[in-house]
Amino acid sequence: MSELSIISRHAFTVLAGQLAVMAFGVTDTIVAGRHAQESLAALSIGSAVFISVYVALMGVLQALLPVWAEQRGAGAQGAIGASVRQSLYLWAVACVLGMAVLLSPGPILQWTEVPPQLRAEVRAYLAILAFGLPPALLFRIYSTLNQALGHPQLVTWLQVGSLALKVPLSIWFTFGGAGLAPQGAAGCAWATLAVNYGLLLVGWKMLRGHPMYAPLALWHPMERPDGAQLGRFMRLGLPAGLSILVEVTSFTLMALFIARQGALASAAHQIASNLAAVLYMVPLSLAIATSARVSYWRGAGDEQRAGATALKGFWLSALMGCALAATLSIARQPIASLYSTNAEVVALATSLLLWVAAYHVADALQTLCIFVLRSYRITLAPLLVYGVLLWGVGLYGGYRLAYHGLAGWGPLHSPAPFWAASAAALGVTALVFSALLLGVLSLQRHHSAQRD
Known part of the structure; x- marks a missing residue:
């Protein structure tokens, strides 16, 4: 089987699972939007805080994929089990930090000037999800391990199956019924909490019983923290x-x-951001599949095949990004109508989706690049680029344009300036990362030629 076929099959399997997880968010957005405009606005704010915390902590654990894929390529299965046990120390620290933030969101809500009438519902939403964070991060370790082993289907089956539980629970908890009072946005959080513990339980049973994991010796007694190995994890995982x-x-x-622009702006932005996140699952899946194969070949000592695999993944991600952006641009109005029955919300969201399409093209390229760069242990440079461009140009530029004016434009009290500035910043980021990746691959080819 060709590398392109392996990447495509791996990515498609990962994508099916990721879309099932994203369907959680789509479900919550639609359910909250049909419950009340205020519920959708609270969900938008609460999910923004939770995702910021969860994805950052998840990134530390996800960054271990190249480590385990390289160990697989080198045939060191026993080392994978020991490495997974050491990763549990990172998980414990991540849970403490994440729960502390989610249980005390007051400073964040005050700093960002979230309207006071929404804060109580946002706090309730985040307090529930705080207790769903530990199982979610443990399941992320399970997912990363399976992706590194080249068996993402063992994760996808669970993610797709869990959707059958999430949808009815979100509807029931949000709208109430059968003796349960309506919970609003907090109902979506309760449903997520139940699903997270269900996924953890089934994943634990898989690790205990599936013969594929036996050679890894996962269930040996926990070793004491290995400072050297944890240091290597942190040098890779912390910048990531x-x-x-x-x-x-x-x-x-x-x-x-x-949020300070009101419920209408928050609701329309929630639709745009949810679609951007759904589209992101495609390049994310390709990036996971590509980086797993690149790391596998690097572990096997074949740098030439690793570089060729990286390039195939790059061009495939670029092609898919352009195709999805074009589809969104054409169908943006009917897509927005699926999320809300409010004509004003649909109209504003439709206008934002053009910027989402441009954002996605850049997102597809930079996502593939940064994952593959981690396979080559390059993490600090992307962090610096992100900080300057995404925070300095994208977020700050959008804030200035929306509320104070910038270079003679504005102030424009709309979500559009944020999306426009972010799309421009991400476009430059994609160009920088592409040049960096191509430079790394060229250098690796030169070194391989010298050794030969």
Whole structure:
């Protein structure tokens, strides 16, 4: 089987699972939107905070994929089990930090000037999700391990199956019924909490019983923390996690800054951001599949095949990004209508989706690049680029344009300036990352030629 076929099959399997997870968010957005405009606005703000925390912490654990894929390529299965046990120490620290933020969101809500009438519902939403964070992060370790082993289907089956539980629970908890009072946006959080623990339980049973995991010796007694190995994890995972934090907060903080424009703007932005997140699952899946194969070949000592695999993934991601952006541009109005029955919300969301399409093209390229760069242990440079461009140009530029004016334009009290500035910043980021990746691959080819 060709590398392109392996990447495509791996990515498609990951994508099916990721879309099932994203369907959680789509479900919550539609359910909250049909419950009340205020519920949708509270969901937009609460999910922005939760995603910022969760994805940053998840990024530290997801960054271990190249480590385990390289160990697989080198045939060191026993080392994978020991490495997974050490990753649980990172998980414990991540849970403490994440829950502390989610249980005390007051400073964040005050700093971003979230309207006072929405804060109580947002706090209730985040307090529930705080207790769903530990199982969610444990399941992320399970997912990353399976992706590194080249068996993402064992994750996808669980994610798709869990959707059958999430949808009815979100509807029931949000609208109430059968003796349960309506919970509003908090109902969506209760449904997520139940699903997270269900996924963890089934994943644990898989690790205990599936013969595929037996050679990894996962269930040996926990070793004491290995400072050297944890240091290697942190040198890879911490910059990766911070990079994801910058990337995601440049995206999610828009929701908090837009909240001061009122429920209409927040609701329309929630639709746009939800679609952007759904589209992101395609390049994310390709990036996971490509980086797993690149790391596998690097672990096997074949740098030439690793570089060729990286290029195939790059061009495939670029092609898919352009195709999805074009589809969204053409069908943006009927897509927005699926989310809300409010004509004003649909009209504003439709206008934002043109910017989402441009944002996605750049997102597809930079996502593939940054994942593959991690396979080559390059994490600090992307972090610096993210900080300057996504925070400095995208988020700050959108804020200035929306509320104070910039270079003779504005102030424009609309979500559109945030999306326009973010799309421009992400476009430059994609160009920088593409040049960096191509430079790394060229250097690796030169070194391989010298060794030969």
